[in-house]
Amino acid sequence: MGNPCAVVGVGQTHYTTRRRDVSIAGLVREAALRALQDADLTWKDIDAVVIGKAPDLFEGVMMPEAYLADALGAAGKPMMRVHTAGSVGGSTALVGASLIQGGVHDRVLVVAFEKQSESNATWALSTHLPFSASLVVGAGGYFAPHIREYMRRSGAPAHIGHLVAVKDRRNALKNPYAHLRIPGIDQKMVESTPMLWEPIRYLDTCPSSDGACAMVLSAGDKVTGTTPAWVLGTAMRSEPIFRAGRDTVNPQGGKDCAADVYRQAGITDPRREIDVAEVYVPFSWYEPMWLENLGFAAEGEGWKLTESGATALDGDIPWNASGGVLSSNPIGASGLIRFAEAALQVRGMAGEHQVDGARRALGHAYGGGAQFFAMWMVGSDRP
């Protein structure tokens, strides 16, 4: 685990379809300045910058950390660029935390972003290397068969996904940064939207967002600002995309990653001991699937928890109180937003979507063909 590490600042931009008023540099700087303000620090207090985003083809800028060094006050400092597909936001936080846990730095700024309006992410996701088949289907086309397999195995009824879509978007109405804000959203409205990749309907999917998220991480003895969120456990896991026999519905990498984080944080019963979870759910059906993968429910039982309302804001294990990826999806930042929202919850700073008395929160991200995982557990008590 190494040296104690805490989140002392969180900054987000308002997530939206197009931020025409700012460049990519302006976008990341906006989030970073808010995180610094929250931490009661300035640029000169930062020792290193870690930046993450999903593939460079999303904006058409190769290795953008070079160009963003100026905007993020990194000149004269170390700066790194992380890329682990959809899990990158989570991995970015973990690399930042690692710099503190390893005793290399005292204060690290982590930033993740996507400005999807500058390009076409579904096109970029459908361009493949010459030696592998392209299905030209984007992320939804890739994940829909795995969802159908989940439904077949678990016997989950068809409306479960829609329940998640409604729940997360109702939560988003309480989050001022959320992108999709649909007053009066209900199951009927979701069901009435076009089928994109069966069983995923239009409102079962995440939007394409512009946005950035930043955090200031601090060594335990250099904490500033108001209440810190303490990092209780961190882990990354990866598995090959084309391994024969890989279970893409309930990936081993996700189970192992969660087990590692729980072990570090002393969690033996996640459903009872975790107060709130921010989990990467880009398609509504991933809530029941990840409930099982993360050990909140037995295999085949996740959808029953969703159906019972356990994951709602007033349920016993609220998932995605912020509205989640379904409500805001600047892809490269989406994982970091999950990690940051988990931190806000245990700091008691989540505003209207605060879960009362949250003391331990899980942040989760996944990427690639459900093969890259990054997670952390944060808590209000110093470990």
Next chain:
Amino acid sequence: MREVAVVAFAQTRHSATDEGRCDPELILPPLEEVREKTGLRTFGFTCSGSCDYLAGAPFSFVSALDALGAWPPISESHVEMDAAWALYEAWVRLQHGDVDSALVYGFGKSSPGDLREIMTLQLDPYYLAPLGLDQVSSAALQASAAGADRAELDEIVRRSRAAGRANPYALDLPDPQGDAYEVEPLRPYDIAPITDGAAAVVLAAGDLARELCENPAWITGIAHRIEPHYLGMRDLARSTSAAEAARAAGVDKGHVDVAELHAQFSHEELILRRALELPGNTAVNPSGGPLAANPVMATGLIRIGEAARRILDGAASRTLGHASSGPCLQHNLVTVMEA
């Protein structure tokens, strides 16, 4: 800081043209070689460096993971940078104290695309990239600013190419000739050759390092610094970030026997030698350096690997591996290793 050493290094026999091998096929032989050298089949942490724009498609690191096996699932990360920064991330991860070994690899194929134009996409997308100032042209601006002596540059190229011919992994390139310019004042041979290749390094901590090899190359200093992106914000004749990284890595705390510098243009070697304050009797790029083989995204890692190899072989007692990123040496990483 916890004691961490390079205990194994391997690289492909780099090629100047596409030999029909995809990225995983490039990576497999060096991976297998470092596994054999250390006897390790699993590692506490794995980290790689590559760049999607070389492949012209997103997620080039995903298929690399298939080459690795990665089963049961592994603790793994990736930097969209030269793999020297993957080594840095792995070194940081080893500082936690809960894992003792790390596998680092990098790969890149420049042959399928036009590297000179691809690197232009690294520039500020609103103001600089649309100008079409390509990588070689910006390097030429820097060479002009540095005011390098032609004879000195020719000597660097001659020495690098001769060393490369003696290095079985580097390209066989003839001595420089001709006085045509690519972009004045750079001649074609001042520019690192288009190269495909990959490399792998194993890091180990403390006693495990001593167990795994006779002469571990202990990392006694490692640091990196970035500079402003805009060329007008920098004195192009100097590399302040390389100098600051060198100071932070403690380069001046002893004699450097061998320095492997990530100089992709001959004039960069002059700028770096000055920034790192290397004495005249330090052997610079005895492998041939990037001017003899430049598998982009692995080149920086290879510099660390080549510098480590001199210690692993017992030929040197203190060496330096340098990696660079961004236009005109914007970002520099310095690693000092000792026997």
